Amino acid sequence: xxxxxxxxxxxxxxxxxxxxxxxxxxxxxxxxxxxxAGIYSWLPxxxxxxxxxxxxxREEMDRAGALEMLMPAIQPAELWQESGRWSEYGxxxxxxxxxxxxxxxxxxxxxEIITDIARRDxxxxxxLPVNFYQIQSKFRDEVRPRFGVMRxxxxxxxxxxxxxxxxxxxxxxxxxxxxxxTRMFQRMGLEFRTVQADTxxxxxxxxxxxxxxxxxxxxTIAFSDADDFASNVELAPALPPATARxxxxxxxTRVPTPAVHTIDELTRLLQVPATRCLKTLIxxxxxxxxxxxxxxxxxxxxxxxxQKLAGVxxxxxxxxxxxxxxxxxxxxxxxxxxxxxxxxxxxxxxxxAMADFVCGANEEGFHLSGVNWGRDLxxxxxxxxxxxxxxxxxxxxxxxxxxxxxxEVGHIFQLGCKYSASMNAxxxxxxxxxxxxxxxxxxxxxxxxxxxxxxxxxxxxxxIWPDPIAPFHVYLVPLNLxxxxxxxxxxxxxxxxxxxxxxxxxxxxxxxxxxVKFADAELLGIPHRVVIxxxxxxxxxxxxxxxxxxxSEDFPQQSALEFIRSRLxxxxxxxx
RNA sequence: CGGGGUGUAGCUCAGCCUGGUAGAGCACUACGUUCGGGACGUAGGAGUCGCAGGUUCAAAUCCUGUCACCCCGACCA
Numbered sequence: 001x002x003x004x005x006x007x008x009x010x011x012x013x014x015x016x017x018x019x020x021x022x023x024x025x026x027x028x029x030x031x032x033x034x035x036x037a038g039i040y041s042w043l044p045x046x047x048x049x050x051x052x053x054x055x056x057x058r059e060e061m062d063r064a065g066a067l068e069m070l071m072p073a074i075q076p077a078e079l080w081q082e083s084g085r086w087s088e089y090g091x092x093x094x095x096x097x098x099x100x101x102x103x104x105x106x107x108x109x110x111x112e113i114i115t116d117i118a119r120r121d122x123x124x125x126x127x128l129p130v131n132f133y134q135i136q137s138k139f140r141d142e143v144r145p146r147f148g149v150m151r152x153x154x155x156x157x158x159x160x161x162x163x164x165x166x167x168x169x170x171x172x173x174x175x176x177x178x179x180x181x182t183r184m185f186q187r188m189g190l191e192f193r194t195v196q197a198d199t200x201x202x203x204x205x206x207x208x209x210x211x212x213x214x215x216x217x218x219x220t221i222a223f224s225d226a227d228d229f230a231s232n233v234e235l236a237p238a239l240p241p242a243t244a245r246x247x248x249x250x251x252x253t254r255v256p257t258p259a260v261h262t263i264d265e266l267t268r269l270l271q272v273p274a275t276r277c278l279k280t281l282i283x284x285x286x287x288x289x290x291x292x293x294x295x296x297x298x299x300x301x302x303x304x305x306x307q308k309l310a311g312v313x314x315x316x317x318x319x320x321x322x323x324x325x326x327x328x329x330x331x332x333x334x335x336x337x338x339x340x341x342x343x344x345x346x347x348x349x350x351x352x353a354m355a356d357f358v359c360g361a362n363e364e365g366f367h368l369s370g371v372n373w374g375r376d377l378x379x380x381x382x383x384x385x386x387x388x389x390x391x392x393x394x395x396x397x398x399x400x401x402x403x404x405x406x407x408e409v410g411h412i413f414q415l416g417c418k419y420s421a422s423m424n425a426x427x428x429x430x431x432x433x434x435x436x437x438x439x440x441x442x443x444x445x446x447x448x449x450x451x452x453x454x455x456x457x458x459x460x461x462x463x464i465w466p467d468p469i470a471p472f473h474v475y476l477v478p479l480n481l482x483x484x485x486x487x488x489x490x491x492x493x494x495x496x497x498x499x500x501x502x503x504x505x506x507x508x509x510x511x512x513x514x515x516v517k518f519a520d521a522e523l524l525g526i527p528h529r530v531v532i533x534x535x536x537x538x539x540x541x542x543x544x545x546x547x548x549x550x551x552s553e554d555f556p557q558q559s560a561l562e563f564i565r566s567r568l569x570x571x572x573x574x575x576x
Numbered sequence: 577c578g579g580g581g582u583g584u585a586g587c588u589c590a591g592c593c594u595g596g597u598a599g600a601g602c603a604c605u606a607c608g609u610u611c612g613g614g615a616c617g618u619a620g621g622a623g624u625c626g627c628a629g630g631u632u633c634a635a636a637u638c639c640u641g642u643c644a645c646c647c648c649g650a651c652c653a
Contacts, residue, residue, distance in 0.1 A: 012602070012614070013588045017646065037645070091577095092651070109653090143577075143651065157653055209653095218652090303650075317650070411653065445653030479612060515613035522613095533612065543612095 001472070002495075003508045008045060010520050020216045022454035023148030025463050029524050031450075038145025038153030045524065046450070048471035050156070053449050054135055056187050056468060057158050064180040066131040066160055071113045073137055077103030079112035083422045094141045106139040111419050111441060114161040118437065119425035125165045128427065128437065129173050133160035135446060150407065150451045151218070158444040163420075163437045165429060170438040174206070174414050177442045181210055181410050188449065189466030191456060193406065195221050196231040198304045199413055206414040210444075211406030214455040219406045222388050226399020233403070234304040236388045237395045240349035250356045250370030252338075257367045261333030263297040266367065270358060274298035278351055278359035278371070280335040282319040282327060285311050285344070290319045290327045294337055294347040296354060299386040306385055311344045328362055336360035338368055338377050345380035352382050407452040408445070415439040454525075463525025464547045467569045472506040474498060474564060475526035477517045479533035481509055490557065491532045494542070497561050503568065522547065528567055530560075 011028045018024040026032045031046030042050055058068065077095070080086035085093075086105075094106040107113070114132060122128065135158045145153050160177065164170040178194070185192045190212050197209040209232055211221050223230035260266050267274050277297030283306065285291045291312050295301060307316040324332050327343055336359035337345060358369045373379040390403045419425065420436045429435045450469075457464045467473065476498075478491035491507070498505045506526055508517045521529050531543040531552070541554040544567065555563040 009586085009603085010614095011587060015587070016582090016589090019647080034645095090651085138653080140652070144647095144649095146647095151652080155653070159653085315650075408653065443653050448653055477612095483611080513611055513613085513615065515611095515615085517614095518612080519614045531612080535612080 001504075001506055003506060003510050006044070006506070008520070008524070010523055018148065020147045020150065020455070021458060022150065022216070022451040025454055025458060025523070025525075026148055026451065029463060032149060034148075038142060038151070040149055040152060040154075040447075045471050049450055049465065049469050050447065052469040052471075053188065053446055053453075054156075054158075056184050057135065057444060057446065060180045060184045060187070061133050061158070061160065063183075064131070064176050066133045066162075066180075068134065069132050070134050070136060071107070071110050073107050073139070074104050075107050075110075075113055077105060079116055079423075080105055083112050083115075083419055085112070092140050092142065094139050108138055108140040109157075109441075109443070110134070110136075110159055111161065111415075111439075112423070115419045115423045115425050115439070118161075118163050119420075119423060122163060122425075122427055122437070125427055125429050125435075129162060129164045129169050131160055131162040131173060131177075131440075133158060133442075147216070147218075148451060149447045152447065155448065156446040158446055160442040162440040162442070163425075164440070165427070165435070165437070167416075167438060170414055170416070170440055174412060174440050177412050177440065178208065181412065181442070181444070184444075185210060185212075185409070188453065188469055189457070190409070190449075190453060192409070193221060193223065193230050195223070195406070196235055197411065198232065198234045205416055208412055209406075209408050210410035210412075212409050212449075212452040212456060213404055214407050214452065215405055216455055217405035217407040219408050220387075220403060221406045222392075222401045222403050224394035224396050224399040225402055226394065227396050229394050229396035229398075231395075233387050234302065236401070238302075238349065238384050238386050238388045239393050239395060240382070241353040242393075243353070245353050245373065246355040248355055248370075248372035248375055250372075252368055252370045252372070252376045254361055255367055255369055256365060257334075258365045260365075260367070266358065267297070270367075270369065272358055272369075276354065276357050278336065278354065278357050280337060280340075280360055282324045282332070282335065282343075284313040284317040284319050284323065286313045287311065290323055290343060292335075292337065292340060292343045292345045293385055294345065294351045294380065295386055296348065296350045299348065299350060299389070301385060302387045305383075306346075309346055309383055330360070330362045331364055334360040334362065334364050334366060336362055336368060336371075337380065338362070338371060346383040346385060347380045348385040349382055350386065352379055407448065407455065409449050409452050410442075410444045412442045413440060415441055458525070461519070462523035465525045465527055467527050470525065470527050472504045472526050473528055473568055473570075474503055474505045475521040475524070475529045476505050476507045477514070477521065477529060477531045478507075478509065479514055479531065482511045484534055486537055487532055487534060490537060490542075494530070494532065494560055498564065501561055501565065503564065528564065530564065 008030045014024045015027045018027055030043050032040045035041055096104050138157045139154050142153050145151055162173040192210050192212045195209050195211055197207045199207045220233040222233050222236040260269055263274050263277050274297035279295045279297050281293045282290045303316040307314040355372055356370050361368045388401055392401045394401050417436045425437050426434045454463050478487050481488055495507045527547045529545045536542055540557050542557050543552045544555055545552040
């Protein structure tokens with residue numbers, strides 16, 4: 001492609017709207033343009049990368065035997081009512097009506113449509129297993145779209161759905177997808193981890209996420225330093241402390257704590273560590289009665305764990321000030337378990353292992369210190385309520401946990417019969433009796449991968465695309481093109497040769513100074529740069545530099561094509 | 577949805593407090609010089625100051641409302 005006919009509008013200044021590096025670079029390099037909150041256009045340069053990501057995904061899905069199809073973005077409400085998600089899904093589901101006031105949704109996912117297709121078209125166990133996939137736009141009306149295409153409202157997803165006659169077939173199909181995903185992300189040059197995950201709104205039992213490691217990731221993942229245990233923190237179990245609770249040594253005393261409402265303020269006023277403070281949180285209950293959750297002061301509540309407890313409302317919601325007051329006769333900030341009545345109470349394992357602790361007195365401006373379970377109050381029901389933290393023992397039993405941030409680019413689920421049951425998707429088995437199919441579903445955030453790849457591959461000057469998803473392979477920079485006939489002839493010829501060899505070249509034939517071309521080459525992140533100048537031509541050489549290299553190297557002009565071809569890494573090794 | 581903030585040229589922003597001719601840098605157009613790391617000069621095009629209402633002789637500026645967007649807390653590819 002000749003840059004003189006390819007409008008790129010690179011920008012030196014960072015647009016104010018962009019907070020994370022990938023979003024900044026995508027705007028500066030002219031990959032995307034914002035249309036509305038969380039809704040983006042993909043400009044020609046960006047689309048080339050997007051298409052390459054799709055290509056890798058297609059190749060691996062096809063290799064795994066999945067069948068590509070295409071489902072509509074707009075779906076009738078009837079199917080969602082049938083599955084029950086019309087009422088369950090919440091405000092993230094964009095609903096709309098046509099001119100006849102019939103209800104529709106803009107699909108955030110496609111289980112309903114595919115299940116409807118499967119129940120009509122698949123009638124026998126002989127047609128199973130089967131896996132359908134599509135690459136298509138989704139819409140989720142996120143409360144707070146963020147970070148460019150990383151958390152957009154409209155985004156492109158590869159979603160796949162498999163159907164099986166029994167659990168062992170489902171497990172096989174799931175393992176096959178797990179392997180395909182691993183290959184895809186390896187081919188795209190991403191550093192990622194596969195982690196155990198919560199199934200969330202999609203439902204089902206077993207699920208794993210593919211997390212690209214990046215400091216800007218919105219997810220927190222925990223992994224063991226001694227084995228392959230890895231889990232989203234949402235799900236990672238916090239083991240009960242190994243050591244028994246110490247015996248009481250202090251008497252329970254009521255201490256004035258004026259204007260103290262947080263653990264932080266409490267530790268400063270009383271000079272006790274947060275590990276000796278007890279945090280009391282009131283959350284909305286499933287039946288209208290709030291529930292009290294007790295945590296050690298330095299620990300964080302895990303919403304996914306908490307909302308699975310009996311009596312706790314789902315989704316988890318903190319009680320508001322009025323609810324807290326009516327349930328405890330006290331305002332938030334001075335709450336504690338001593339004397340708390342009429343509420344269901346759960347205590348985290350770590351909270352139950354505390355002795356001589358400090359907690360709220362259920363009276364504004366006062367706390368209790370030297371509190372002990374058993375002696376001062378009956379120990380409440382124990383539960384795992386907290387997020388694991390770095391240094392916790394691994395649930396696998398080996399090693400301790402480390403915590404890193406990740407970007408969720410893929411998620412695979414064993415759904416079981418969640419949708420086939422609600423939508424009555426059955427086939428005849430060998431005995432001729434009607435049985436529910438089992439389902440798996442497998443998602444990949446295609447647009448998100450582009451952002452994640454940039455988060456992992458960039459430097460001060462711009463993007464550094466891995467070869468397999470680079471919009472172009474080679475950036476060809478002729479120096480002084482408008483003045484030097486020799487340079488023009490040599491550059492035109494090399495451009496022709498490279499294209500004939502199937503190598504994608506961005507030919508910077510603009511009448512611009514070298515510095516401008518170099519800067520754009522680096523911002524756009526084209527991995528291989530070739531420079532043609534008078535000086536080199538005198539010596540019969542051209543100049544090559546990889547985007548990651550700090551120095552250039554000269555190579556003979558005669559064997560230019562062979563040299564450049566040897567530098568491309570279009571199919572990096574994939575470990576089985 | 578709650579809290580905070582911002583809307584002025586394509587982009588980054590100044591001007592607003594203290595009302596009186598709408599600005600700078602980048603980008604863009606033309607010409608000239610320059611040409612291996614984001615050049616320089618000259619000339620030029622470009623903005624109903626988010627929108628609506630109000631106060632005033634006069635509003636980008638003050639007041640009210642409204643919309644959009646961004647940032648911090650409960651969701652997910």
